[in-house]
Amino acid sequence: MRQIAPAVYKLRKTIKNLLQPEAHYLLAVSGGADSLALAHACAALAAQGWGSYSVCHVEHGLRGEEALRDMKAVQRACEAWGLPCFTEHVQAASYAAQNRLSTEDAARRLRYAALRRIAAQQGAAAIVTAHHEGDQAETLLLRLLRGAGLQGLAGMRAQQGDIIRPLLTLPKSLLEEYCSAEGIEVCYDSTNADTAYTRNRVRLELVPYLERSFNPAVVPTLARTAALLAQDAECLEQMADDAYRQLARRQDDAVSFPVTQLTALHSAVRLRVLRRAYFELGGEELSFERSQAIDSLLLRRSGGKIIQLPQGINVVYKNKQLIFVKIMYKENEKMHDDIKTVLLTKEEIDARVQEMGKQIAADYADKDLVVIVLLKGAAWFATDLTRAIDMPLRVDFMVASSYGNGTSTSGSVKVKLDVSEDIKGKDVLVIDDIIDSGVTFASITDMLRHYKPATLKTAALCDKAERRVNGLEADYVGFKIPDEFVVGYGLDYAGDYRNLPFIGILKPAVYARK
Known part of the structure; x- marks a missing residue:
């Protein structure tokens, strides 16, 4: 009779502790030691009558032939x-560019979306991943470096919604041994x-440094810390x-609180x-700064006073209620009905413009x-930006366009008003909206270079780099944005929408009907 290795016994026992014998689970398998150990162990458990399992492998469109291998x-x-086994192909790089995300974040979002799609098709009770002790330690470090509260520093949970992570307490070495x-x-x-990639730097550089210089057992120590913080976070939640x-x-699309009891x-x-109120209304992400503003x-x-949040959610204090x-902007519903989604809120724009103004003043x-x-x-944009540049300056104007009434550039630039200021020998900064x-x-x-300025630099609030037909890069950029037609805060379509206080993506149906 074949003797079962200790690693094999421990892994299978650990998985059984979190999975139900009568349920079906979807396993996320990349092909690395961690996920293959998980898949093999689950297949062995299925043979013993402990659960049933299917596998989803997500290919992210980043590694070419190696990924197909x-x-x-x-x-x-x-x-x-x-x-x-089910395979899903996604394009992480293009999704990252379109949504102003890192490649890592884009790949993670697309991967979980694919896993949930297959899980729903297969009637899976949950998605099972192979995150282990080392992943937990890296997650805690990443969130600590980025800045996080108790909820974030608690790291990943063994069970969180539709995700189960049965290997969080196991070291990677045990999975390799398996x-x-x-x-x-x-x-x-x-x-x-x-x-x-940031996570790789943490794993390959920061963790070894901490092990050498501070604590040889820093990985299990951090994983235990995350587990303790998770208990405290659960209590507060x-x-x-x-x-x-x-x-x-709760009433329709509003949540209100009595202020006296809430402040207590x-x-x-x-x-x-x-x-919780923000997420109940469909919010997705809420920064520390916005939480503090509320x-x-x-x-x-x-x-x-109104605080504008992403996903079209506003917060207001009225009649001793926080609502x-x-x-969005109910006083002008028709114009705002034309907006597909708010890309940049007024608060985000204001904060970024102030940052740009300080940098320009210093330069x-x-x-x-x-x-x-x-x-x-x-x-x-220029009105707000110049007020944020705390130094003497002069302002001049030009009128030029390559759009007309369309949604893409015509390629032909028309100058209707030239500068009146003598800029020879001066330091010139050209400001455009996008x-x-x-x-x-x-x-x-x-x-303008024909006028022989001493220096010539450029600033733009928005940069839609995917549409670039030349190598031009602005010296100061507010936001990188996806290839969508955006309006608001000066940006228009056929002369409309300039007065919106935010920047939003215009519904395609708007320019289709015009």
């Missing part, structure tokens, strides 16, 4: 172990050695849930209640600065 290896392993004991041939992802049930009043809560509980509105009881409303200290504003669209193809900006800067 891994996909085929997973398919072969699943066939040998009697596990149904694969060796069972003769499993694993795949190696070359991008795991690329320190351009329960307190917040109780407070939310007692105080929140401890701040740790109160902030969780506020965030709390400040509550504590100051600032009547009449979250899923309504041009003791210089003779002339700002040239490209009308009409840049007027809103760089798209780069045609207009390139033509204008080429023209």
Whole structure:
């Protein structure tokens, strides 16, 4: 009788502790030692009557032939172990560019979307991943470096919604030992050695440094810390849930709270209640700064002030109530009905413009600065930006366009108003609302160079780099945005929408009907 290796016994026992014998689960399998050990162990459990399993492998469109090799290896392993295997192909790089995400974040979002799609098709009770102790330690470090509260520092949970992570308490070495004991041939992802990715730098550089210099057992120590923090976070979440049930009043697309009772809560509980209201109305992500702004509105009881949040959610204090409303700018519904989604809120724009103004003021200290504003669209941005540049400057204007009434550049630049200021020997900064193809900006800067300024730089609020037809890059950029037609804060379509206080993506149906 074959003797079961300790690693094999421990892995299978650990998985059984979190999975139900009568349920069907979807396993996320990349082809590495961690996920192949998980898949093999689950196949063995299925043979013993403990659950049923299928596999999903997601190929992210990043590694070419190497990724296809891994996909085929997973398919072969699943066939040998009697596990149904589904493969999904996604394009992480293009999704990252379109949504202003890192490649890592884009790949993660697409991967989980694919896993949930297959899980729903297969009627899976949950998705099972192979995250282990080392992954947990890396997650804690990443969130600590980025800045996080208790909820974030608690790391990944063994059970969280539709995700189960049964291996979080196991070291990677045990999973590698399992694969060796069972003769499993694993795949190696070359991008795991690329320190351009933040998580890889943490794993390959920061963790070894901490092990050498501070604590040889730093990985299990951090994993235990995350587990302890998770207990505390769960306690606070329960307190917040109780407070939310007692105080929140939900009506259609609004959630309101009595201010007196809400302010009496401890701040740790109160902030969780506020965030809960935002997510209840369909919010997706809420930054620390926005959470603090909502709390400040509550504590100051600032009547009449509106805080605009992503996903079209507003917060207002009125009649001793703090109200979250899923309504945007009700006073002009028709214009706002034309907006598909808010890309940049007024608060985001204001904060970024202030940052740009400070940077420009520092760069041009003791210089003779002339700002040239490209009308009409840049007027809103330029007005706010020049007020944020705390130094003497002069302002001039040009009118040029390559759009007309369409949604894409015509390629032909028309100059209707030239500068009146003598810019010879001066330091010139050209301000526009958006760089798209780069045609207009390139033509204008080429023209201005004939006037022999001492220096010539450019600033744009938005950069739609995917549309670029030349190598132009602005010296100061507010936001990189996806290839969508955007309006608001000076940006228009056929002269409309400039007066929106935010920047939103225009519904295609709007320019289709015009």
